[in-house]
Amino acid sequence: MNCFLYNSSVGKKLVMSISGCALVLFILFHMSMNLAAIFSAEAYNMICELLGANWYALVGTAGLAALVVVHFAYALLLTINNYRARGKQRYAVETKEPGVSWASKNMLVLGVIVLGGLLLHLSHFWAKMQLVEILGGHESEVGGQMIAATDGAALIQYTFSQWYNVVLYLVWFAALWFHLTHGVWSMFQTAGWANDTWYPRLKCIAQLVSTIIFLGFAAVVVVFFVKANCGCCC
Template identity: 50%
Template sequence: MWLIDSSIGRKVVMSVTGLALILFLTFHACMNVVALFSAEGYNMICEFLGANWYAVVATVGLAALMVLHFVFAIILTLQNKRARGTDNYEVSTKTNSDGLLDMGERWASSSMLLLGCIICLGLILHLYNFWYNMMWSELMGNAYTQLPSPSDGYAWIEQTFSQPVFVVLYIIWLCAIWLHINHGFWSAIQTLGWSGKIWHNRWQCIGFIWSTVVILMFLVVVIKFAIF
């Protein structure tokens, strides 16, 4: 199977799962923004995405994407380490960074696994903070024994971000995600072969705007609930 036993195939798996996750993040961000305007509206969405069969199926699918993305990342990294060899360079200069943004991009591009690990840690926290208390509680049937109620997502947000430690952790987490998908976006397009001399810059620009907007949407919610 070429998706597993060829280098480009493995990268295609990374790209497709990565792009799917970016798409998910986009929806997630849109949903969060609703919380800025209306608590009822937000809770309505929470209810809709509660312990319904389609939401559960989607969650399992999402988890599968994550796992696939992560497992392939580990495999690729191990292979790349082996290809690199055991001797390291005595002197190593980073070349050609046109500016701060570009430098960040370049750093991100060679630190994707590190960023991915930070993101995973953040994810565990996030799942504990929200998913465990919401969808999981509902599924387990302990929905009526806890406060706030699992379908009251708005309250959960308020409760979480009233604690400064979570605010800080979430901001770090969001920055890591931003760096990760800022590179990941155009990198995925490049791997799928939809890029070229002209479109490379365009995709990079689109990716930058997209990832920045999505992350800002998340960030605004965090800050709003932290301050107000």
């Protein structure tokens, strides 16, 4: 393939940047959608219904899946390449350079955790919702009870009543937070849209976005965990 998006380092990075950007936008949408669940199960389920096995939701899902695959495949490709470029003989002593964030040097590890969390999340929700509809069903069994494919609120309620899920999800969100603190400003840099004036601003935006995302997602998890486990007092 003779395209700079595939055969040049800067081009490959652009693919990471754009796919990353699209994923961040999706995550922001997903987070806003989740927040609805805190306030109203009906409202949340209405959104779930919109995102059932209809054509636009399916196209969206396929698109997202493609983005994740591309983002991850390119990450692997680049990392292998980078590992080779580093050479066989590694430094015996390595010291952290001042001003270099931990996240920036561990994006692949963070990415793998995020991906792992995503798979878990898909098994918890998508497999019980859109997938059921794709397969022609309307409900599935979750923790001994049947839940409708459109009743996202019930799924949330059930999933986050389990403490281990809460822990896993929070770890997942934390990894995502780290990943995004670097990823969000980095995608501007890679696209060439950054300079010394904008670095502090972009890094601030990155912190803000990742923190909002973390808090937004975590809020739902925590609220539902609290609701489920101390129903008497709330």
